[in-house]
Amino acid sequence: MNKVLSLHDAVERHVPDGVGLLAVGGMHLHNNPMALVREIVRQRRRIRRLLTSPCGAFNADLLIAGGLVEEIATSYVGFEHLGLAPAFRRSVEDGSLRVLECDEAYITHGLNAGAGGLPFAPLPAGLEVSDVWKANPESFRLVEDPFTGAQVLAGAPLRPDVALVHASEADIAGNAVLGGAHFVDRVMAMAARTVVLQVERVVPTEAISRHPVGTTIPGFLVHAVVEVPGGCHPTASHGHYRVDEDHLRRYLALAGGAEGPRAYVDQYVRGSSEADYLEAQHATAAGEALQ
8 A cells, every 4th residue: 555645645634633642753853753743833733732752842842833732741842952942931831831741751651551552551660759740640640569569650551643753764555664763753653543654765665674673663553654855854864864953043043032933933834835945944054065
């Protein structure tokens, strides 16, 4: 089955307006599926709850900047050494965005529980002495260990309705290889009901089969494949290109201004197609290289 779709059609068909739980892959400023994120902003697909990896970044902040997210389940949203996430911070401060406090262990184990069909995820010892579970009683419970009788912390399974994941390459059936660190992207795809895969290139199945680590995401989990070379920009795509810090600083400067992130969204996302956006970034990079 050929699952390759255009960016527009993949979002229109598989990301319903008002989606209950949307998960975005990538971690920190690496392997964020930004082409899919930008298309969601263009199509104004509202998100009831957004789930990040243990460390969300531009993937989450741009969706919030687009005014699309009601709630976010995350342990962190930021730009590492470049600074705080302006849309996330502003929306939390003004009360327009509800935060479900999580921690890295819960997101990881919760996705594994969702992927495995488990009723809950027992969490590592020590988390019960923190205040995270008290701030988010919806996701955590203190339960009795049936073997020792001790009180342990458990987390609800995480089962995204839709997961957006970036991979290096895939065939037309969705069999994909992640180029570099997996983070929680693989288990996110395993836990989700629908997976939309953004890739740098579509290759023959024979090329996937020859990969030294094998097929990282099997095609039967994937509902759509979108080929967007450069689509992680301005974040990195492992094995292909690095983080564009200049562009991220431009976003932070615009989003931190009086108009907030609207100026950036209007200029770089809703004001252009994905092809125009990427062409402009390539032109900018080429011009800077000549200076």
